[in-house]
Amino acid sequence: MRKIKEEFIGFVKEYNAVGIAVGIVVGNAVxxxxxxxxxxxxxxxxxxxxxxxxWREIELGFGALHVKIGSFIGSLLDFLIITFVVFIFVKKxxxxxxI
Numbered sequence: 001m002r003k004i005k006e007e008f009i010g011f012v013k014e015y016n017a018v019g020i021a022v023g024i025v026v027g028n029a030v031x032x033x034x035x036x037x038x039x040x041x042x043x044x045x046x047x048x049x050x051x052x053x054x055w056r057e058i059e060l061g062f063g064a065l066h067v068k069i070g071s072f073i074g075s076l077l078d079f080l081i082i083t084f085v086v087f088i089f090v091k092k093x094x095x096x097x098x099i
Contacts, residue, residue: 031082038077 043055058070
């Protein structure tokens with residue numbers, strides 16, 4: 001049992017498992033925050049343009065096929081904002097390490 005404990009501690013140290021876990025938790029929180037920014041701050045402006053106001057529920061119908069274009073646009077905006085935030089963060093981290 002002692003050997004397994006030592007191996008586990010070595011694994012955590014070698015692969016920085018705690019840092020990875022913290023990154024995942026923070027990333028999940030940032031994702032929720034960005035989704036809220038898109039839904040509550042960005043999309044209301046598009047709601048003025050879109051008459052129905054429920055932009056995430058906009059669908060294009062082709063007979064029996066219904067494409068949820070509003071949901072896709074929301075997810076795309078979430079992705080772009082998250083990617084931009086990560087880009088800025090990584091850029092600042094690498095700049096501070098260079099000094």
